[in-house]
Amino acid sequence: MDINNRFIDNMDNPHELERMFRIEPEAFKKSFSYAWEQNPDSQVLAVWFERLHFKETVNTEKASLLQKDFLFMGILAFLAGISTRIIMHFVEQQAISPIILVFGVLPFIATYFVYKNSANKNILYTLVALFLISGIYMNMLPLENKDSIILAYLHLPIFLWVLVGIAFTGNEYGMGRTRLAYLKFNGEFCILYASMAISGMLLTALTMQLFSFVGMDISEFYFENVVLFGAAALAIVAAYLVSSNLKLAKNIAPYIAKIFSPLVLVTLLVYLITVIWVGKNPFLDRNFLLSFNGILLSVLAVTIFSITESGTDEKKSISDYINFGLIVLALIIDCVALSAIVFRLSSYGITPNRLAVLGVNILICANLIWIMLSYMRFILNKTGPSTIQDAVTKYLPVYGLWAAFVTFIFPLIF
Structure with a gap:
């Protein structure tokens, strides 16, 4: 039987229409167009019309949004990698504390969430001010191993983690469900980041071995530049993937x-x-x-x-x-x-x-x-x-x- 006629014959059989759609979705869409022209008053076909066309519209909008998010994530990942490498240079010169390396990652994750959640200006200004004050203040502390300064170094990441949480929750920072979502994000982020980090370590080991075969030791350069840059950039990528509802971690x-x-x-x-x-x-x-x-x-x-x-x-x-x-x-x-x-x-x-x-x-x-x-x-x-x-x-x-x-x-x- 011709599929167009079969479609019309089963217009009053929702189960059969669903089965036809799942078996041959493209053929189903073509047959639907023919049946819709012949029966414009059918309520069943009207539902199918909205289902098919609404789905296509949503996918188009979502694809466009994902492209913009992906591009913005790529820029932030690059900036995070560069910033972390610059900060590491000053750490090696013993000009600043190693804890300042967190400013090479966390502000960029917060920036991505502010962009993604379209946070209002008050939240944006508050986050910018607190990150700047934190960075300036920590760099003003003397590079001494006093207990109070070490405690400040240990508690700084916790404070900045809370600031990232404010960026994540956006305009709904006071709601329990968004805070719970942030906690879930952290668990899924750690799982995904660890998985990708293990892959990165395998790639590093392979790279070291390949260059050793030609008599070159690139370990120092590779770790100071590629590994450090990749570790920082990977954090932004992991945040993007988890917030984009990646099924693996969830x-x-x-x-x-x-x-x-x-x-x-x-x-x-x-x-x-x-x-x-x-x-x-x-x-x-x-x-x-x-x-x-x-x-x-x-x-x-x-x-x-x-x-x-x-x-x-x-x-x-x-x-x-x-x-x-x-x-x-x-x-x-x-x-x-x-x-x-x-x-x-x-x-x-x-x-x-x-x-x-x-x-x-x-x-x-x-x-x-x-x-x-x-x-x-x-x-x-x-x-x-x-x-x-x-x-x-x-x-x-x-x-x-x-x-x-x-x-x-x-x-x-x-």
Whole structure:
């Protein structure tokens, strides 16, 4: 039977029309044009007309937008690579601190998000001012290994990360769902960047080997120029790919969260039992106390990553109970760490390091309690998962404010 006649004969059979479209989409479109001319009053064909033509219009607009985004991303990636190489030159001359290298990447990622989200002028001016003030201030600090300056260096990336978050959320910076999207972006960004970085390392190894065959050692030049430039530019590319809804990272991230959460829980339990068994004391051992805080931050990061990737499913799963267990263990670790820090402060006096560690532990403790209580209400069927996500997203500005305080005020106080 002629496909045009078959199309007309099945006009009242939606299932058959859908089947014909999926088998031979191009032939279907030609037959549709013929049938539409013969039956302009058909409601079924009117729906198909809107479906086919609306889809083509959206694709055209999307393709044009992606081309503009791609071009802008390419320019920013090139500028990030060049800027990072220039900053590295001054770092090698010991004229500036190595932490200034973050200004070769993060401002360009923020610029891309401001462009993509069409942020209003107030947000744009605020971000430009804060990035400039941060850069000028950090370069004014003396190149000394004082505790307050080292703390400022360590907290600067956190503060700038919050600024990138403001650029990402754009005009909706106060909404929980956009902050949650930013946290998801970070997880997917890390996965994608690591994947591409591994590919880059393989390419680097191959390049080194090929040139060694002809008796040339290009390692110094290659690492100082190509690798450094590529590492900075790759960050912009990864941000573009993740924000363009790349399916690879979005599909992998939830599985990584489900795999790592139970592994971290088991590892942490074994570690704590071992610590008790061997009699390690964080109250007296400074290095052990620092490692304790490092574990705390790692567990908090894994827990938040798992929460952001859990979605909005009202049904509880084994992952929720694992996350709850992680939060309880992290809270126990934090309480021990807080006790040890207070003990050291009362015994040995106030120092920038002790005050900074005390502050961040208090902030984490409050955040963990909020998340734990939200999880308890969710497990008891009193609330949905959104309350847990709110406990994570609404607390983010607090970390940013603390990072800003340590970065800008600690060097002045101490």
